[in-house]
Amino acid sequence: MSRHVTIRLDEDFHERLKARAAALGTTVTALITEVTERELDDDRKDFLSGIEEFADHWGYFQERFGN
Secondary structure: OOOOOOOOOOHHHHHHHHHHHHHHOOOHHHHHHHHHHHHHOHHHHHHHHHHHHHHHOHHHHHHHHOO
C-alpha cells in the first residue's frame, strides 16, 4: 500500500527536480522515492562509515603499501 505525502518546494528547486527527473527518464515522485530510500538504507550508511574510516587511515596504507 502506498501513501500520499505532501511537501512544499520553492519554485526554483521544483524546476531543478523536474529537469533532473526528465534527464533520468523518470518522474519527480520516483526520483524523490529513490533518493529517500537510498538515504534510509542502513547498508549504505554502514558502507559510507567504512569509507570514512578507510579515509582516516589512508596515510598508513600509503606508507605501508605505496601509492
